[in-house]
Amino acid sequence: MSTFDLYAVPASLTGWEVRAHTSSRFSWEYDDRRDQLLTLYQRGKAKQWDSEVRIDWDLAVDPDDPLRLPEEMQTLYGTPVWDRMNDRERRELGRHGLAWQFSQFLHGEQGALICSSRITETVPDIDAKFYAATQVMDEARHAETYARFLKDKMGLCYPINEQLRLLLEDTISDSRWDFSYLGMQVLIEGLGLAAFGLLRDSTQETLPKQILTYVMQDEARHVAFGRLALRDHYRQLTSVELAEREEFVIQGCHLMRNRLRGEEIWEYFGLPMQETLEAVENSVFLRSFRELLFSRIVPCIRDIGLWSPRMRDTFADLGVDNLVDADLDVLMRADEDKAAVADRARRWGVEEAERMVEVRKTIALGTESVDGGPADGAG
Numbered sequence: 001m002s003t004f005d006l007y008a009v010p011a012s013l014t015g016w017e018v019r020a021h022t023s024s025r026f027s028w029e030y031d032d033r034r035d036q037l038l039t040l041y042q043r044g045k046a047k048q049w050d051s052e053v054r055i056d057w058d059l060a061v062d063p064d065d066p067l068r069l070p071e072e073m074q075t076l077y078g079t080p081v082w083d084r085m086n087d088r089e090r091r092e093l094g095r096h097g098l099a100w101q102f103s104q105f106l107h108g109e110q111g112a113l114i115c116s117s118r119i120t121e122t123v124p125d126i127d128a129k130f131y132a133a134t135q136v137m138d139e140a141r142h143a144e145t146y147a148r149f150l151k152d153k154m155g156l157c158y159p160i161n162e163q164l165r166l167l168l169e170d171t172i173s174d175s176r177w178d179f180s181y182l183g184m185q186v187l188i189e190g191l192g193l194a195a196f197g198l199l200r201d202s203t204q205e206t207l208p209k210q211i212l213t214y215v216m217q218d219e220a221r222h223v224a225f226g227r228l229a230l231r232d233h234y235r236q237l238t239s240v241e242l243a244e245r246e247e248f249v250i251q252g253c254h255l256m257r258n259r260l261r262g263e264e265i266w267e268y269f270g271l272p273m274q275e276t277l278e279a280v281e282n283s284v285f286l287r288s289f290r291e292l293l294f295s296r297i298v299p300c301i302r303d304i305g306l307w308s309p310r311m312r313d314t315f316a317d318l319g320v321d322n323l324v325d326a327d328l329d330v331l332m333r334a335d336e337d338k339a340a341v342a343d344r345a346r347r348w349g350v351e352e353a354e355r356m357v358e359v360r361k362t363i364a365l366g367t368e369s370v371d372g373g374p375a376d377g378a379g
């Protein structure tokens with residue numbers, strides 16, 4: 001069956017072409033090796049997985065309620081628009097909301113596939129090219145996995161959201177290589193990671209939990225790669241050049257904030273747009289969701305050296321400036337641990353798996369105190 005048969009609203013185009021003028025860069029220096037990037041490259045190679053094998057696709061999922069999330073996690077929950085709906089309408093709205101969310105994950109993954117192949121081509125250093133090549137394969141697997149979940153388990157898709165499309169267009173069409181990192185590895189993947197994490201930790205349904213957990217295991221490497229490469233590069237830029245990057249991030253953050261409004265869904269259900277958008281603005285769930293979404297972006301922006309007063313004001317306006325002290329390395333190690341738990345749970349059951357991770361942590365602590373630091377510093 002064609003994906004076009006599953007779109008809730010017609011996709012305006014059957015494809016999309018973005019023009020860009022970039023330079024393909026070769027490097028003849030094969031010994032230009034930064035240890036942390038090479039560690040990431042090694043992990044990228046070693047941790048490849050096949051969704052066909054690692055995910056239990058035979059597990060049944062209720063297409064009407066695939067993640068069995070509490071209704072408090074619906075954007076309109078508790079608003080007058082919600083109160084006027086009956087149970088059947090609320091369930092249907094939840095199904096479409098989730099299909100919309102996973103569809104944006106899917107289109108974002110295709111964007112990441114395009115961006116990481118662009119980075120492989122345009123980044124000047126050989127170690128970054130090597131690593132980016134592993135990410136190309138990661139993103140293809142992610143797009144494959146989300147597409148299969150949407151088609152086989154939900155039977156419903158949404159086209160790409162306009163704000164996500166605009167941010168992707170800005171990211172891809174800029175000829176400067178670091179803008180691909182900034183738009184994709186920092187903004188889009190940062191938001192994606194936080195959204196995947198909320199759903200992963202909120203659902204008890206095994207199949208979608210496996211998908212989100214394993215994708216996040218890879219994404220933790222991708223964001224770490226963006227941080228390492230940009231931190232090095234931005235140390236050498238002038239204040240004018242840095243200001244251009246800050247402007248790009250500020251625009252991108254506003255686009256991503258507005259992406260969460262979900263106009264397409266309200267339009268599909270024929271809800272009064274003005275009233276619904278006001279309800280969305282005041283939604284208790286969306287407000288905390290928004291804060292969570294920026295939790296991976298704000299500390300990363302500071303980390304790569306774009307933490308100017310203007311940037312601080314932008315995050316204060318968005319109500320997320322308090323997130324600056326979040327420890328990305330801790331969050332990312334937790335993402336990897338959760339993937340290890342999911343793997344073991346498939347074999348031995350959840351309790352045994354959690355016990356093993358505890359044992360591993362205790363051993364690592366012992367090693368740290370002997371060596372004076374963790375063996376794996378890539379984050």
Ligand SMILES: [Fe+2]
Binds near residue numbers: 109112215219
């Ligand atoms: Fe991805």
Ligand SMILES: [Fe+2]
Binds near residue numbers: 112
């Ligand atoms: Fe990624």
